[in-house]
Amino acid sequence: MYRTHTCGELRLSDAGKKVKLAGWVQRIRKFGKMTFVDLRDRYGITQLVFTEAMNQRLEDQPLNREYVIQAEGRVVERSNKNPHLPTGDVELVVEQFDILNEAKTPPFTIEEDTDGGDDLRMKYRYLDLRRPPLQRNLLLRYRASRAVREYLDQHGFVEVETPFLIKSTPEGARDFVVPSRMNPHQFYALPQSPQTFKQLLMVSGFDRYYQIVRCFRDEDLRADRQPEFTQVDCEMSFVEQEDVLQVFEGMMRYVFKQVAGVELPDPFPRMSWDEAMWKYGNDKPDLRFDMCLHNLKVRNQIHCPAVDKSGFGVLDQAETILALVVPNGASYTRKQLDELTEWVKRPQIGMQGLLYVRCQPEGELKSSADKYLSQEILRQIQQFCHAQPGDLILMLAGKEDRTRKAAAELRLELGERLGLRQKDVFKPLWILDFPLFEYSEEESLPGSVGRWVARHHPFTAPRPEHIPVMIENSPLIPPGTDYQDHPYAGIKANAYDMVINGQEVGGGSIRIFRRDLQEKMFAALGLSPEEARQKFGFLLGAFEYGAPPHGGIAFGFDRLCAILGGSDTIRDFIAFPKNNAGRDMMLDAPSPLEESQLRELHICLRKDQN
């Protein structure tokens, strides 16, 4: 044993003991004939004292930052105690030491805050991981996975490992594939999720399954997306939606309590998809602050009469007008308002402009469209939006989808600027009653204009009360009719998303488990029985041998850890992440193969490209 204690362990009660420590040299200070060294490991920092007698040895064997050393000596009480360190009451008077390993000077400082840039830190990830913030993140991740397992174990869930080398399916996101050497010209795929396997396990009778498992998606990477990510994957048999919601909000309460000491509400609030879209403009509202949307006009339907024939073309011609009220925002300067206007005009947001109405504390209403809008109209808008004197009303106008999205983004931006999105406040909720279908105008069926596509996946069940709607109606959308009037447009899925602080942390559904409904679903999606069997063969086969009612959920574990750690960056909670080009900067992967490897795999590089 190289040590008797860790560097975070010694206390005043240890004074007088002879101990051995081992760790990394964090800092070296000389005071006269004494040398003080901060020795670091993942448990903490202990001060070593080299007295005059030892200093000669230090001169023969000079120490430097990040050297790995072992030191033996006696624990003594410090005269100048350091109240910021748990070990700050004592120091180790070194009687014997060994340099276990030398170290080059690291390319950036290994401290709470570092001077290293992103790329450098990614390349030397093993050094960045020495820094306390990243150590805390990975330990938090570990505690979170333990808490998840504890809860699921206690609730009768069984972890079952599912395969990584599976079959490529043409649906969904792109697969990563693996050429088979033993089966020439054939490929495995890496799983995008264990979805089909967990459903098969239900068919096998493992009625409560979970797995903390790596998944893979070959998508174009956006900031904070990783090609490989970890999922907490769960499925239950003989359950209805209510059972699933209760089990898994219970899990989240347990995890937050164990890992962050936070009590989440019991029960979680629930909101329909329709309500979320109406009030927050998206299906993952951040409930840390209110600031709901006000729906003045939606798809040409007037809700606030003031915007009907206001005489102001921007309003009168808009299909949809939404407003937000910034509490005490009337004091925003012109510069701040111009900035917000520029913000909504950015291509990512895509609005034409931003109308504002300042509700002056003394009652007057000042609008950016004063020229066009009377005080009376502004007053009616103020009343519709429940804006108080001193508040600011911001209005967006355009097509519903884009305007709603923009309003949702603007709401978050305002919440951010107002400091309403606190990192240590956690507001979970369930979003329920998603539409089962989305309309696609890109593909059509005979006798139909466009067709329905599954919003989630084709095994998601409709809400029980909507099953007859689906059974009794044809999926075809006859020419000359509006898809929004089709009975299928109103069918809701028996699906649920868990949202925390504006992030979707998990989602799932009750699955279709009866053949007749599954056939109807495939027909609705325009698949013939043959096509369905070709695409979902083994799962359909399994469904013919006695599938129980079942449903499940999957949580994005990287994201969950980031939320628990109060961070927006999942990369900081992954030990060895990839950059936005999908590269591992430390390994320098991916990388070219040798020709002999390609030959063994029966593949070649495609020359006629790029």
Place this chain on the structure above:
Amino acid sequence: MYRTHTCGELRLSDAGKKVKLAGWVQRIRKFGKMTFVDLRDRYGITQLVFTEAMNQRLEDQPLNREYVIQAEGRVVERSNKNPHLPTGDVELVVEQFDILNEAKTPPFTIEEDTDGGDDLRMKYRYLDLRRPPLQRNLLLRYRASRAVREYLDQHGFVEVETPFLIKSTPEGARDFVVPSRMNPHQFYALPQSPQTFKQLLMVSGFDRYYQIVRCFRDEDLRADRQPEFTQVDCEMSFVEQEDVLQVFEGMMRYVFKQVAGVELPDPFPRMSWDEAMWKYGNDKPDLRFDMCLHNLKVRNQIHCPAVDKSGFGVLDQAETILALVVPNGASYTRKQLDELTEWVKRPQIGMQGLLYVRCQPEGELKSSADKYLSQEILRQIQQFCHAQPGDLILMLAGKEDRTRKAAAELRLELGERLGLRQKDVFKPLWILDFPLFEYSEEESLPGSVGRWVARHHPFTAPRPEHIPVMIENSPLIPPGTDYQDHPYAGIKANAYDMVINGQEVGGGSIRIFRRDLQEKMFAALGLSPEEARQKFGFLLGAFEYGAPPHGGIAFGFDRLCAILGGSDTIRDFIAFPKNNAGRDMMLDAPSPLEESQLRELHICLRKDQN
């Protein structure tokens, strides 16, 4: 909720309760006007009774094997109790039932023993997984993984997830690779193990790491090898071999106690590699029975003088002669002995023949070489082998390596035939002091005949006392000298294997962590510093920034579960295994890709082959 209880839950104390059960129809029996149905789920079987009143409904909605049903009714005491079922004291008198899902007749019986062949069961794995033995296996696996985590958690280990999309390395077994779409003509590799990552985590200061993790090796499959397998991967810093052995034999004791209720010895026996090879002929001896090898002559060195110039050419010309003593084996018939002789002559074993000496109970010695060997010589051999009257001596002769391997196999075969390899007896041990190097005559270095290769991997440390031997001697093997006389031949690795019942369940080593020794190691393996950097770049880089002393171990988790379950077949302990051609019979994977997918991945199929 579809059920109030599981099918394994009801007891006599529940009699009178109104309950709901859901599960699969296992069996249907009619007695007069009553129908009895065994309802099954993974918790057990409960008998349902359909009285005369319900029988009409059964006629309208007939049940069949593997139908999924829900039944509601009252629990009553059975008149004819079934003592073989935990629920056998009660039955459910059905008042209401629903067929939740129908089922086609399964292709094989879903019972303890099945009539399904291997291929059929692999194809319908989800049905095979309904059978009790496979359910028990997967539950055992789950309990084993929980026990592993519990122990490691309690001992301060932190689980850290490492990446799956990594860099291909030319060393070791073949990698599975993944073409990158975003980085044309470049490939990721799937990890054969997280070896380098766990060492990097030690450099990062995570001083006790573990992970239960999938690994991938594209090897030609032998029986009971899977292209993807699960490993319990562990690493520790600031430790010496003794620390690692104690922690991990403790883990194994904990796991066996928790999962199988078995007390493993404390401490585990230890055996040097030399001793294991000498006494058992291989480095993973099955200690459930003795029957050690007797080394009569090894590499022409006589240990039993009787075989020196015996006058029998087979013995006199053999480089090595080994013997086994079968207790009470003198009664083996001629047919049995012929059978054993054929057995050792099979190509896998490759011996020329088998000599036997029957030690008759009355003292006489009867040998298959009576013509050549006198009673006196046979007597000396008997004494050397400590054979008793009634025993049988079996002798093998040939080159040492092959003879030792054959003797080891013969020992296991005899143990099997004698019933000495009991499934519920567990004999663990540590094998220590492996040779650090193996000799390869295929490659040479300038001035050397052949060269040394790493037996484990180039980061395995030599035993501390052998480090000077390595530092002080040149690795070159001068022409005209025997590599066995070279000082490197005697250098032992600071490595260890854990063996249970003749199976290697885990192995690891203390790693080299100092640059000077690592450089010497690379030189010993004939690598220039540049080549070393090219092959092991980022790990070497990490070693320059303060690597602590560290070491670790990895356990084959599939194998461990099979041993715990008393089985030889790891496939029975994997939910969705692949067959010996690396195919998933259920998914029908691997499979061809569409041309558009290949194009996106910048690869094509190699036409000019096969």
